[in-house]
Amino acid sequence: MSTIARPPRRSAFFLSDRTGITIEMLGHSLLRQFENLSFTEITLPYLDTTEKAETIVAQINDCAVLDGMRPLIFSTFVNPEIRAILDSANALHLDCFNIFISPLETELGIRSSHTMGHSHRVEDGMDYGHRIEAIRYTLEHDDGISHRNWQQAGIILIGVSRSGKTPTCLYLALQYGICAANYPLTPEDFRYRQLPAELRNLRDKLFGFTTDPVRLHQIRNERKPGSEYASLKNCEYEVREAEALMRQEGIPYLDATNKSIEELATAVLHEVKLERKIY
Amino acid sequence: MSTIARPPRRSAFFLSDRTGITIEMLGHSLLRQFENLSFTEITLPYLDTTEKAETIVAQINDCAVLDGMRPLIFSTFVNPEIRAILDSANALHLDCFNIFISPLETELGIRSSHTMGHSHRVEDGMDYGHRIEAIRYTLEHDDGISHRNWQQAGIILIGVSRSGKTPTCLYLALQYGICAANYPLTPEDFRYRQLPAELRNLRDKLFGFTTDPVRLHQIRNERKPGSEYASLKNCEYEVREAEALMRQEGIPYLDATNKSIEELATAVLHEVKLERKIY
Numbered sequence: 001m002s003t004i005a006r007p008p009r010r011s012a013f014f015l016s017d018r019t020g021i022t023i024e025m026l027g028h029s030l031l032r033q034f035e036n037l038s039f040t041e042i043t044l045p046y047l048d049t050t051e052k053a054e055t056i057v058a059q060i061n062d063c064a065v066l067d068g069m070r071p072l073i074f075s076t077f078v079n080p081e082i083r084a085i086l087d088s089a090n091a092l093h094l095d096c097f098n099i100f101i102s103p104l105e106t107e108l109g110i111r112s113s114h115t116m117g118h119s120h121r122v123e124d125g126m127d128y129g130h131r132i133e134a135i136r137y138t139l140e141h142d143d144g145i146s147h148r149n150w151q152q153a154g155i156i157l158i159g160v161s162r163s164g165k166t167p168t169c170l171y172l173a174l175q176y177g178i179c180a181a182n183y184p185l186t187p188e189d190f191r192y193r194q195l196p197a198e199l200r201n202l203r204d205k206l207f208g209f210t211t212d213p214v215r216l217h218q219i220r221n222e223r224k225p226g227s228e229y230a231s232l233k234n235c236e237y238e239v240r241e242a243e244a245l246m247r248q249e250g251i252p253y254l255d256a257t258n259k260s261i262e263e264l265a266t267a268v269l270h271e272v273k274l275e276r277k278i279y
Numbered sequence: 280m281s282t283i284a285r286p287p288r289r290s291a292f293f294l295s296d297r298t299g300i301t302i303e304m305l306g307h308s309l310l311r312q313f314e315n316l317s318f319t320e321i322t323l324p325y326l327d328t329t330e331k332a333e334t335i336v337a338q339i340n341d342c343a344v345l346d347g348m349r350p351l352i353f354s355t356f357v358n359p360e361i362r363a364i365l366d367s368a369n370a371l372h373l374d375c376f377n378i379f380i381s382p383l384e385t386e387l388g389i390r391s392s393h394t395m396g397h398s399h400r401v402e403d404g405m406d407y408g409h410r411i412e413a414i415r416y417t418l419e420h421d422d423g424i425s426h427r428n429w430q431q432a433g434i435i436l437i438g439v440s441r442s443g444k445t446p447t448c449l450y451l452a453l454q455y456g457i458c459a460a461n462y463p464l465t466p467e468d469f470r471y472r473q474l475p476a477e478l479r480n481l482r483d484k485l486f487g488f489t490t491d492p493v494r495l496h497q498i499r500n501e502r503k504p505g506s507e508y509a510s511l512k513n514c515e516y517e518v519r520e521a522e523a524l525m526r527q528e529g530i531p532y533l534d535a536t537n538k539s540i541e542e543l544a545t546a547v548l549h550e551v552k553l554e555r556k557i558y
Contacts, residue, residue: 010387019541019542019544019545020545021304021454021541021545022301022304022305022308024555024557025300025301025304025557026301026305026375028557029301029355030375030379030380030383033380033383033391033392034383034387034389034391034392035392036389036392037387037389041557043555043557045545045549046545046549072383072386076308092382092383092386094379094382094383096305096309099378099379100309100373100378101309101312103371103373104309104312104313104351104371104373107351107371108289108313108316110313110315110316112312112313113312113313113314113315128539129501131446131540132446135445135446135449136445139418139421139445142418166414166415166418167410167411167414167453170414170449170453171453174446174449174450174453174540175300222408260407260558261410261453261558262298262300262558263297263298265298266298266299266300266324266325270324270325276303276322278303278304278307278320278322279539279540279541
């Protein structure tokens with residue numbers, strides 16, 4: 001029996017002497033530009049000795065033989081010695097440090113401090129505490145759990161259950177240190193078509209998510225199959241009422257259907273003009 | 280009265296026709312290489328029309344005059360027309376697409392699909408559902424809340440209260456779609472120096488955080504000042520007992536003191552050899 005021939009996958013290595021998070025995001029996003037190709041993606045953080053670098057070069061060279069084509073390396077190495085060892089691999093090696101730091105040094109007229117990856121270090125205790133506090137606040141104010149201290153929130157997301165509020169709030173807290181509360185709109189709010197009194201006083205912090213009722217029905221049905229809550233009829237009712245309520249109250253909202261967490265978080269920051277503090 | 284002369288800050292723009300998250304992380308991390316300089320960092324996402332691009336060029340040129348030096352632009356533009364408009368600004372313009380895609384196209388022998396930012400799109404419904412499910416699981420298994428379905432976890436973090444478990448679990452879920460539970464070690468576990476029975480059966484999923492007792496005391500004291508829980512004596516006792524328990528049970532652990540959430544998440548993935556699935 002013959003098997004269907006699959007095109008060989010090229011290996012892509014994301015290498016760093018620190019966490020490797022930035023380089024893997026960048027490399028992954030660049031590879032997605034080549035939609036018809038698929039890659040085996042391997043992230044290796046903390047490559048901070050020449051011994052480790054030499055071991056990896058041997059592994060990459062083996063990959064080149066196995067794959068029948070040379071791998072790609074995306075890296076950020078501060079240590080020029082380690083960078084040079086990786087340059088000797090049988091691969092296309094694109095190093096962020098090499099590519100960006102040199103033009104920046106020329107422009108800024110100053111040498112860099114060769115400490116790539118510092119962005120995530122806990123040098124600034126205040127900043128770090130602020131971010132941890134935002135995460136704690138966001139957890140305590142998820143899904144309308146606590147109505148207290150809503151005025152402390154940077155943003156309060158509202159919308160029907162399962163419209164994407166919780167993941168977006170967590171992303172805003174983790175990535176940007178924003179205290180992000182969320183409040184689910186339920187049939188109780190629709191009965192008199194009004195928001196809880198505490199929220200009505202905080203209108204400038206409110207932002208709404210709406211969603212496609214059919215998609216909402218599918219999502220809810222996975223969690224609570226056959227329930228009234230998940231029925232298409234109820235989803236249509238809730239979405240219609242939620243939108244009417246948000247329009248009536250003048251609360252800006254967007255359609256969250258088929259948007260990623262990153263896209264929702266970015267849109268919220270952009271609309272509400274919150275500061276993007278980067279950690 | 281004379282005021283202290285401050286060196287002028289240079290403006291750095293992170294621009295994208297999509298969310299801008301990758302480029303702001305990369306740009307921020309590159310600027311941190313220049314420790315003696317400070318920058319005004321501005322992220323502008325969704326610059327997807329030539330009109331918006333021209334407005335931003337005018338803003339950047341104004342900045343150059345105000346700052347007395349030309350700004351930096353880090354960008355990822357798929358649309359070459361928009362990229363060209365930004366090139367006309369009075370700034371150093373480093374575009375990821377220009378810099379990386381061309382060598383990749385040569386290496387891969389194929390044209391890119393010019394769709395930068397696709398990495399965060401919800402093209403793959405399965406993947407997206409998996410990530411949302413990981414977030415839900417992680418929230419339900421935070422702080423030992425639910426003991427059910429621990430076997431479904433990719434990782435279970437243990438350690439004393441306020442050692443960094445919760446932010447790390449949330450990061451693992453959001454960034455990598457990992458179901459990450461955590462269980463706080465408390466005096467009850469120390470009394471008989473043993474773990475709950477359900478955890479003893481899942482030893483290969485367990486990973487521990489320890490921390491410096493003095494730092495722990497400071498952190499706890501901010502939340503519950505003057506309490507027995509926050510006292511240095513109690514923090515010393517808990518850390519000593521937690522470490523003894525983890526050693527006794529053969530559970531690998533690391534010192535989380537002064538490590539960022541990203542560093543902790545990376546270390547955990549690395550130690551436990553979990554797959555880094557990138558969203």
